[in-house]
Amino acid sequence: MDKPVVIVVGAGPAGTRAAQTLVHAGLRPVVLDENRQQGGQIYRRQPENFVRPAKKLYGAAARSATALHTAFAELLPHIDYRPETLAWGVVDQQLLTEHAQRVEAITYDALIIATGATDRIMPCPGWTLPGVFTLGGAQIALKAQACAIGSAPVFMGTGPLLYLVAWQYLKAGVKPCAVLDTSSLKTRIKGLRGLRHRPAILAQGVRYMADLMRSGVPLHAGIQPVRIEEHEDDDGLRVRGVTWRNSRGQLRHTVGDAVGMGYGLRSETQLADLLKCDFAFDATSRQWLPVTDVDGATSQQGIYMAGDGAGIRGADGAEYAGALAALRCLADMGHNVPAQNMTRLRKALEPMNAFRHGLETGFPWPWRNAASLPDETVVCRCENVTAGDIRRAAGALDAPEVNRAKAFVRVGMGRCQGRMCGLAGAEILAAARQMPIEQAGRIRSAAPIKPLPAKIRGIMI
Amino acid sequence: MSHPAQPVTRTTARADVIIVGGGIMGAATAFFARQQGLSVILLERDLVGQYASGTNFGNVRRQGRFLPQLPLANRSRTIWGDLPKLIGENVEFLPSGHVRVAFKPEDSARLEKYAQDCKPYGLDLELYSGRKAVERFPMLDPDVDCASFSPLDGHANPRLAAPAFGRAARRAGATVLEGTEVSNITRSAEDFVVETTKGQRFTAPLLQISSGAWGQKMAAAFGEDLPLTPKAPQMGVTEPVPYRIHPVIGYASWVEEEGVYLRQVERGNIVFGGGLRGTVDLAAKRAYLNPLNTVRQMPHLQRILPDFARLRVIRTWTGIEGYTDDDLPVMGPSARVPGLYYAFGFCGHGFQLGPGVGATMADLLATGKTEIPLAPFSIARFLKPPAL
Numbered sequence: 001m002d003k004p005v006v007i008v009v010g011a012g013p014a015g016t017r018a019a020q021t022l023v024h025a026g027l028r029p030v031v032l033d034e035n036r037q038q039g040g041q042i043y044r045r046q047p048e049n050f051v052r053p054a055k056k057l058y059g060a061a062a063r064s065a066t067a068l069h070t071a072f073a074e075l076l077p078h079i080d081y082r083p084e085t086l087a088w089g090v091v092d093q094q095l096l097t098e099h100a101q102r103v104e105a106i107t108y109d110a111l112i113i114a115t116g117a118t119d120r121i122m123p124c125p126g127w128t129l130p131g132v133f134t135l136g137g138a139q140i141a142l143k144a145q146a147c148a149i150g151s152a153p154v155f156m157g158t159g160p161l162l163y164l165v166a167w168q169y170l171k172a173g174v175k176p177c178a179v180l181d182t183s184s185l186k187t188r189i190k191g192l193r194g195l196r197h198r199p200a201i202l203a204q205g206v207r208y209m210a211d212l213m214r215s216g217v218p219l220h221a222g223i224q225p226v227r228i229e230e231h232e233d234d235d236g237l238r239v240r241g242v243t244w245r246n247s248r249g250q251l252r253h254t255v256g257d258a259v260g261m262g263y264g265l266r267s268e269t270q271l272a273d274l275l276k277c278d279f280a281f282d283a284t285s286r287q288w289l290p291v292t293d294v295d296g297a298t299s300q301q302g303i304y305m306a307g308d309g310a311g312i313r314g315a316d317g318a319e320y321a322g323a324l325a326a327l328r329c330l331a332d333m334g335h336n337v338p339a340q341n342m343t344r345l346r347k348a349l350e351p352m353n354a355f356r357h358g359l360e361t362g363f364p365w366p367w368r369n370a371a372s373l374p375d376e377t378v379v380c381r382c383e384n385v386t387a388g389d390i391r392r393a394a395g396a397l398d399a400p401e402v403n404r405a406k407a408f409v410r411v412g413m414g415r416c417q418g419r420m421c422g423l424a425g426a427e428i429l430a431a432a433r434q435m436p437i438e439q440a441g442r443i444r445s446a447a448p449i450k451p452l453p454a455k456i457r458g459i460m461i
Numbered sequence: 462m463s464h465p466a467q468p469v470t471r472t473t474a475r476a477d478v479i480i481v482g483g484g485i486m487g488a489a490t491a492f493f494a495r496q497q498g499l500s501v502i503l504l505e506r507d508l509v510g511q512y513a514s515g516t517n518f519g520n521v522r523r524q525g526r527f528l529p530q531l532p533l534a535n536r537s538r539t540i541w542g543d544l545p546k547l548i549g550e551n552v553e554f555l556p557s558g559h560v561r562v563a564f565k566p567e568d569s570a571r572l573e574k575y576a577q578d579c580k581p582y583g584l585d586l587e588l589y590s591g592r593k594a595v596e597r598f599p600m601l602d603p604d605v606d607c608a609s610f611s612p613l614d615g616h617a618n619p620r621l622a623a624p625a626f627g628r629a630a631r632r633a634g635a636t637v638l639e640g641t642e643v644s645n646i647t648r649s650a651e652d653f654v655v656e657t658t659k660g661q662r663f664t665a666p667l668l669q670i671s672s673g674a675w676g677q678k679m680a681a682a683f684g685e686d687l688p689l690t691p692k693a694p695q696m697g698v699t700e701p702v703p704y705r706i707h708p709v710i711g712y713a714s715w716v717e718e719e720g721v722y723l724r725q726v727e728r729g730n731i732v733f734g735g736g737l738r739g740t741v742d743l744a745a746k747r748a749y750l751n752p753l754n755t756v757r758q759m760p761h762l763q764r765i766l767p768d769f770a771r772l773r774v775i776r777t778w779t780g781i782e783g784y785t786d787d788d789l790p791v792m793g794p795s796a797r798v799p800g801l802y803y804a805f806g807f808c809g810h811g812f813q814l815g816p817g818v819g820a821t822m823a824d825l826l827a828t829g830k831t832e833i834p835l836a837p838f839s840i841a842r843f844l845k846p847p848a849l
Contacts, residue, residue: 089752096752103756404508407515407620415700415775447752451773454759
């Protein structure tokens with residue numbers, strides 16, 4: 001009998017450890033990677049001819065990054081690795097991929113989805129100006145291209161990435177003008193109950209903050225973004241600074257020429273949706289997530305989730321989750337998997353679940369801001385849909401949930417398919433209709449998950 | 462017959478007509494029936510215009526239709542132009558023309574014959590052969606053999622049209638109830654009695670079934686069964702590019718897979734559809750698009766519009782359409798039950814007809830007759846003659 005085909009989607013920490021676990025069991029998994037090189041977002045590699053040392057690129061995580069890169073290099077002869085390959089659709093028991101304008105349909109026996117996460121965006125007036133980046137984007141510029149988003153960046157949002165990226169910029173010689181955090185000191189103290197489950201990571205975060213402060217970077221808590229200011233010169237529109245309110249409601253202004261912005265992460269869940277996996281509303285993160293058990297098994301047989309795609313647990317959590325999902329997959333396929341191996345991984349993940357809860361509590365998604373966004377604020381940048389448009393959908397057009405609002409005013413209908421604006425759009429709709437956010441629902445996913453070239457060839461079916 | 466509707470309570474109401482199904486057919490009928498002075502209750506299981514009416518391509522096309530359907534399509538076309546006056550919005554209707562292109566001589570011959578045959582119905586088409594076709598429509602592939610242009614046709618936004626009719630009907634005094642699923646319909650001595658899953662009870666002497674792909678089951682309950690196959694259209698849209706392609710372009714081929722079409726909306730995206738269709742789960746109310754069919758559409762779209770190859774597809778979708786065996790709708794009075802009317806099963810070509818169907822059904826409901834010939838669409842064509 002042929003060996004079963006297991007496809008791992010994603011080659012970050014979760015995907016790599018999943019593939020490794022499958023190889024150890026004697027399988028030869030297909031590993032799909034949208035990127036040019038393995039590593040995912042967190043351990044993204046620099047281009048081949050760049051020579052910055054790992055310590056400089058990954059900071060405190062250099063050892064983990066190098067270990068993951070090395071592990072992957074050892075796997076290469078034993079896996080079917082496909083870089084720059086997009087998994088964009090599903091039909092029957094086939095995953096559809098695109099690479100260099102060539103479509104392929106891969107029949108699978110099991111799928112491990114390790115597609116990670118992107119920044120969660122809360123729009124504010126001016127957020128679509130040139131010079132405003134997501135935190136992830138600001139980090140990619142630095143890691144992959146050794147570029148800064150500006151010479152005087154302001155970092156605004158909330159969550160651990162806010163401080164990590166600001167710290168990375170500082171270390172790269174680009175001193176941030178300020179770090180503006182919407183979470184208050186009060187919520188962070190509440191979050192400690194969960195955060196203390198991973199003392200080393202907590203200490204690391206505190207160190208980032210201390211380093212920033214010691215270097216004279218002002219850190220502000222409990223802020224409310226007002227707008228990102230613009231000015232126009234010969235190069236066109238540019239960022240001039242950020243206007244915000246401090247925790248006492250006083251108007252403040254920080255001068256800067258770029259903004260890195262993000263409010264925690266949102267899981268990339270479109271593949272699970274196309275695979276008809278059940279979703280449930282997660283009240284902690286105010287997101288709809290695929291339903292999984294502790295091992296990452298979804299409601300669909302043979303479909304597993306691992307890493308931040310199933311809920312945000314960070315890079316180490318993703319490594320454990322990737323290995324665990326692969327073991328579960330092997331067990332479900334009838335392989336003899338020692339029970340203690342799975343128990344060990346489940347145990348290792350426990351503090352991470354608590355930590356994740358602590359993060360969401362300590363650095364919450366500032367969902368209340370959605371209700372107060374001025375009508376003219378662009379929310380869906382692909383389709384140029386404003387908060388006022390969404391409120392019109394909610395009111396005059398009587399859209400009871402996000403897909404109806406999308407049908408009426410195009411929010412989430414563009415190139416990114418609501419991946420950027422979907423969560424904020426739902427908050428605005430829910431606030432306008434004075435209903436709980438879960439009633440606003442979630443934007444249904446559709447193929448292609450990301451834009452697909454019309455000039456495609458070669459269907460293998 | 463225009464007695465006022467009793468006030469709607471939580472559990473019961475009476476009107477002149479109950480319309481089951483709030484797609485574009487039901488919503489437009491509700492609007493025009495109010496214009497005729499009838500009191501109306503429209504019952505929609507989910508949201509107005511959510512299924513085929515909201516997910517179709519958005520073609521406002523007359524050319525190529527079954528000839529005896531043209532009087533209805535012409536009436537509808539007139540209403541499309543009057544929408545801002547009638548319902549207060551234009552639902553992005555662009556009368557920018559519709560062009561059908563053929564690459565094979567036998568397909569060109571069909572276009573030429575149709576252009577002759579539709580003249581008596583008041584539809585004037587312009588034919589362009591070979592090089593002239595590309596001179597007239599420079600975006601087309603130079604290999605085009607024949608282009609048939611219908612200058613007054615065009616396209617509109619299907620996501621907006623039916624809900625706009627629903628809101629206009631409501632403003633005009635119709636009772637439009639969304640999220641209201643019919644569980645049982647019976648006929649008493651003088652009224653139809655419509656019960657819902659929420660336990661409501663509505664009565665009216667007139668009943669219209671306009672529940673699309675779900676219409677067959679309701680007709681069958683009145684002893685008028687017919688074969689109706691649900692199918693899922695293959696729709697998609699590209700990223701936006703500058704607005705240059707004004708007419709709708711359709712590939713006139715009688716090979717199913719080649720039959721693709723496209724239109725560019727003013728904000729720049731190119732909407733496309735056609736070719737092979739996907740499967741439907743009627744009970745779950747879900748249609749499934751086969752993404753491989755999207756891939757199969759690509760070469761044919763590039764055949765008619767070579768520059769399509771430079772774009773990216775950003776989204777696909779599908780819906781639930783009902784197809785009869787003869788590809789014609791069920792429209793008009795019941796053959797068996799007085800007071801019962803049908804407007805469903807529009808076989809993927811109902812969007813253009815919607816406003817005209819609404820006006821024509823309102824004629825029938827209010828007066829029992831209409832000037833629009835409907836004989837070819839009677840449900841009687843599916844009924845077995847009674848055994849002797």
